Amino acid sequence: MLSIRNLHAKINETPILKGINLEINPGEVHAIMGPNGAGKSTLTSILAGRDEYEVTAGEVVYQGQNLLELEPEERAWAGLFLSFQYPVEIPGVKNIYLLKAAVNAMREHRDLPELKAAEFLKLVREKLKIMQMDEAFLHRNVNEGFSGGEKKRNEILQMQLLEPTLALLDETDSGLDVDALRIVGEGINRMRSPERSVLLVTHYQRLLDTVKPDFVHVLADGQIKLSGDYTLALRLEKEGYEGIEAA
Amino acid sequence: MSGFDTLLAKQNSKLALDAQALGLPTKRVESWKYVPTRALTRTSWVEATPRSASGFALTAGRFTQAPRGLQVQGASLTETESARLDALYHAQGFALTHGALESECLVLRVAKTDTQTLSLTRLANQACEAGFATLVIRVEAGAHLTLLETFEHSETMDANLDSLCILWMLERDASGTHVRYQAANDSAQTFTSIDVQTAENARYTMQSVDFGSKLARTDIQVTLGGRGANTELHGLAVTNGSQYHDTHLSVDHAVGDTQSAMAFRTMVDGKGEATFNGRVLIRKDAQRSATEQSVANLLLSDTGRINPKPELEIYADDVTASHGCTVGNFNQTGSFICRSRRSL
Numbered sequence: 150m151l152s153i154r155n156l157h158a159k160i161n162e163t164p165i166l167k168g169i170n171l172e173i174n175p176g177e178v179h180a181i182m183g184p185n186g187a188g189k190s191t192l193t194s195i196l197a198g199r200d201e202y203e204v205t206a207g208e209v210v211y212q213g214q215n216l217l218e219l220e221p222e223e224r225a226w227a228g229l230f231l232s233f234q235y236p237v238e239i240p241g242v243k244n245i246y247l248l249k250a251a252v253n254a255m256r257e258h259r260d261l262p263e264l265k266a267a268e269f270l271k272l273v274r275e276k277l278k279i280m281q282m283d284e285a286f287l288h289r290n291v292n293e294g295f296s297g298g299e300k301k302r303n304e305i306l307q308m309q310l311l312e313p314t315l316a317l318l319d320e321t322d323s324g325l326d327v328d329a330l331r332i333v334g335e336g337i338n339r340m341r342s343p344e345r346s347v348l349l350v351t352h353y354q355r356l357l358d359t360v361k362p363d364f365v366h367v368l369a370d371g372q373i374k375l376s377g378d379y380t381l382a383l384r385l386e387k388e389g390y391e392g393i394e395a396a
Numbered sequence: 397m398s399g400f401d402t403l404l405a406k407q408n409s410k411l412a413l414d415a416q417a418l419g420l421p422t423k424r425v426e427s428w429k430y431v432p433t434r435a436l437t438r439t440s441w442v443e444a445t446p447r448s449a450s451g452f453a454l455t456a457g458r459f460t461q462a463p464r465g466l467q468v469q470g471a472s473l474t475e476t477e478s479a480r481l482d483a484l485y486h487a488q489g490f491a492l493t494h495g496a497l498e499s500e501c502l503v504l505r506v507a508k509t510d511t512q513t514l515s516l517t518r519l520a521n522q523a524c525e526a527g528f529a530t531l532v533i534r535v536e537a538g539a540h541l542t543l544l545e546t547f548e549h550s551e552t553m554d555a556n557l558d559s560l561c562i563l564w565m566l567e568r569d570a571s572g573t574h575v576r577y578q579a580a581n582d583s584a585q586t587f588t589s590i591d592v593q594t595a596e597n598a599r600y601t602m603q604s605v606d607f608g609s610k611l612a613r614t615d616i617q618v619t620l621g622g623r624g625a626n627t628e629l630h631g632l633a634v635t636n637g638s639q640y641h642d643t644h645l646s647v648d649h650a651v652g653d654t655q656s657a658m659a660f661r662t663m664v665d666g667k668g669e670a671t672f673n674g675r676v677l678i679r680k681d682a683q684r685s686a687t688e689q690s691v692a693n694l695l696l697s698d699t700g701r702i703n704p705k706p707e708l709e710i711y712a713d714d715v716t717a718s719h720g721c722t723v724g725n726f727n728q729t730g731s732f733i734c735r736s737r738r739s740l
């Protein structure tokens with residue numbers, strides 16, 4: 150589904166990614182772990198199409214397409230979803246408008262009829278229930294006044310509505326208390342399917358207790374230094390990144 | 397002094413004398429506080445030259461091909477209509493100038509229980525040309541009119557001015573739907589004054605989109621004058637470059653059991669500026685009235701400016717009223733998020 154080959158990128162003149170190689174097949178969940186500043190968020194941002202990073206070498210092929218040539222909205226149409234590490238507030242734009250516009254744009258791209266207001270409400274209420282969110286969130290401005298945990302739940306709510314093919318979850322577990330972590334983790338698990346892949350960026354192993362990844366990779370100094378199965382996350386939790394960074 | 401002095405001097409009417417004496421509104425006039433009047437005062441405006449048009453159009457302050465079935469030939473205005481227009485013209489200096497320089501006042505009538513749809517194109521005037529016209533629309537009991545108002549996007553690079561005053565008279569159970577799409581060219585000075593009078597159970601709805609014009613000023617006044625009368629007003633203004641858009645809205649709940657709902661959205665980019673003033677008045681005897689007002693504004697740049705002012709004035713004690721007004725910055729990250737969510 151996703152093939153990243155020798156990806157190099159920089160921001161301003163500072164190299165961040167120094168040759169990333171990664172293969173993600175349909176149905177797989179990959180976790181990327183690593184110390185601060187390793188380039189984890191840079192990787193997801195580049196995959197989603199943020200333009201402040203400059204790709205200096207390498208390629209990214211997503212479902213047979215050169216992903217790096219696509220605009221952010223084209224990537225989204227192609228089934229890519231980025232859950233933001235720091236979901237921003239958008240005053241003046243109600244959550245329900247953003248969600249409805251996003252869902253209907255996705256449906257239009259998939260040649261599905263637009264959801265009428267009542268149909269959309271029914272769908273979004275189902276998803277709100279899963280994420281244990283109050284309906285009042287719909288009528289508030291996007292992320293405005295939301296707590297850290299509410300913002301992250303709102304991100305996963307969007308993922309549930311948009312049903313992406315490849316979900317990039319950037320530190321979705323940061324700032325979550327134990328209960329919110331479980332709800333978010335279960336929300337992600339509900340989305341697992343043989344056709345859908347997940348690339349999950351995290352600092353800690355705790356989210357991986359709920360969302361068991363098929364592969365764990367350690368990203369340090371702009372490169373994937375080590376890959377393994379779920380037990381690698383357990384090892385990192387115990388031993389830290391120091392030995393791996395030095396490798 | 398105003399750029400209309402030469403035109404006003406040719407008129408021999410009290411309105412013209414009053415307009416000359418009063419001049420154009422300055423920034424001291426609250427409702428014109430933000431309006432950039434430079435082009436109005438510095439341009440030596442001349443009478444516009446009519447252009448040929450296909451269909452019902454407004455050119456140089458005159459209507460062309462008014463629909464025969466609706467036009468009231470040689471009509472004189474009723475007392476109420478005259479009083480309304482008089483009040484409108486005396487609201488401020490520009491309205492007085494409009495009244496004095498008006499080339500035509502067309503009266504249309506939709507007969508009882510009839511349903512009509514009408515398209516009006518406002519053609520652009522040439523450089524330094526100004527045109528002023530008034531349209532009175534009588535919608536009789538139980539009748540309905542849909543008015544589609546569009547603006548020609550010409551290539552004129554110099555200031556040109558088009559001013560239209562529309563008076564809707566909606567009788568009992570009548571309704572009017574007014575759809576506006578303003579995409580005039582970036583040198584246009586576009587003025588529209590809409591006054592709506594509603595009788596019992598009458599309904600006026602408006603959907604307005606403003607994209608064009610260097611300066612677009614729209615004044616909307618709706619008087620809910622009969623029980624059961626109601627209005628819904630929706631507007632979107634998108635301002636870019638150095639454009640200025642200004643909407644002044646006023647809804648008067650003059651009697652009880654009346655409803656109003658307003659939703660206006662504004663986006664400002666570049667050095668654009670937009671003003672929204674929405675006033676709702678619920679009079680002492682207008683019991684059981686309901687009003688909702690939602691105003692949301694997005695600033696897309698650091699150099700744009702938005703001046704929103706919602707006003708709610710309630711003198712009755714049995715009413716339902718809600719209003720909300722927001723101004724938000726929509727930065728690069730917000731834009732990226734919306735693109736990623738396919739919402740832009």
